Amino acid sequence: MHASSSRSSSTHNRPDEHRDRTSPLHSEGKPPSHAPSSSGLTLVATPIGNLGDFSPRGAEALASADLILCEDTRTTARLLTERSISARTEALHEHNERQRIPGLIARLQGGANIALVSDAGMPLLSDPGFRLVRAAIEANVPVTVVPGPNAALTALVLSGLPPHPFMFLGFPPPRSSARKESFAKLHAAERAGLSATLIWHEAPHRLAETLADMAEIFGPTRPCAVARELTKKFEEVRRDSVGELAAFYATTPPRGEITVLLGPAEPEQTSEDDLDTTLRSLLETHSVKDAAALAATAAGLPKRTVYTRALELAAEIKAAKS
Structure with a gap:
């Protein structure tokens, strides 16, 4: 979940004492280089549709990489061709990521400069790469990111x-059935304050x-x-x-x-009609017990009360079909 933060007034009044050590003015007043690291793992965001959205830093990171890990090498090849980038590419996807990690970590520890891209947007978000990033962090391998387009x-x-x-x-x-269960859990979280x-x-x-x-x-x-x-x-x-x-x-x-x-839910009290609608929907794909448990959680009502109503509705549904 996104969250924002604010600075205290003392930061503005006494900037020298509160300046972050990663500030551009740190290290004898010289700004740090924004070029990709000469070794380590670099996560590079790629366009989500318009190739014109690819950043100069992203192109530089891919051009300087010893290896580019791609969700699909054919998709990435079009981007590389557009920017006249010649670099070695290999596939890293959900079916081979776990098996490839030991070899990739060994190469990174040996000083290789490896870039990771997905087919579109920011790597890791609904795309492969999380396991590799975790392994690189645990192995003390430098990890950085070149931000860019993101569909969400x-x-x-x-x-x-x-x-x-x-x-x-x-x-x-x-x-x-699984979608409804997932949505019911989120709806329950909304009843609890989300x-x-x-x-x-x-x-x-x-x-x-x-x-x-x-x-x-x-x-x-x-x-x-x-x-x-x-x-x-x-x-x-x-x-x-x-x-x-x-x-x-x-x-x-x-x-x-x-x-x-x-959009966010409006604050409201669960009515009997709301409960019946939820129960009828869940009873299509769940047992009475499971439907009642999910509906009770979503509505914030006692399970025993909801179970009793679920039994009544199940009987009505059965009678209507017979």
Whole structure:
């Protein structure tokens, strides 16, 4: 979750005593070099759609690397060709990262300069690399970053939803039952006090179903935004209630890279109708016991009370089907 901090007034009144040792004026008044390290691991952000967003520092980091680790070497090759960068590339993805770490750490400890990129955006965020970074830190290998484009933050500032606090959650589970359970846990956290704009990435073919599940668990009136093809020619951001967006995408299949944002919940008391709606949705894919437990947590109500209501609803549903 994003958080901000403020400086105390004493920092402004006595700057010499409170200046951070990493300040640009440290080390005899000379600014530090912003060039990538001559050895170690450098995380390099890459464009999320528009190649013009690639920074000079990013290009320098890749051009000076002994090795570039890529999610997909073919995708990275297009970026390297665009900037006339000739460097060795190797694949690092979720299926081989764990096995490759020992060899990569040995090379880094031997003085190699290795860059890590994902197909688009900031490495590690819904992409491979976290295990390697942790291993490098534990091995005391220098790790730095060249920041740049990020789809979640780009979508956030375009959404019109509160920009902070926010919570980035990666991709929701691909199956509806698991998605609803994940959403129910978040809704429970909101009942306990969480108030943040929630952000996910989603595949185009699952968008309509995911929005429908959100509408069931969080309520159809929650403010929502769907950002598509950010920084590209057909960039689009649709802003509406989650229920209306679910209905729109059910009849208008989307294309491209998608980010979904759900606005914070309004403070409210859970009504009986809200509880029944949640229980009916969960009973479609869960046992009475599990549905009651999830709904009780989400609503902040006693489990025994919710279980009794779940039994009643389950009986009504069974009778309606017979």
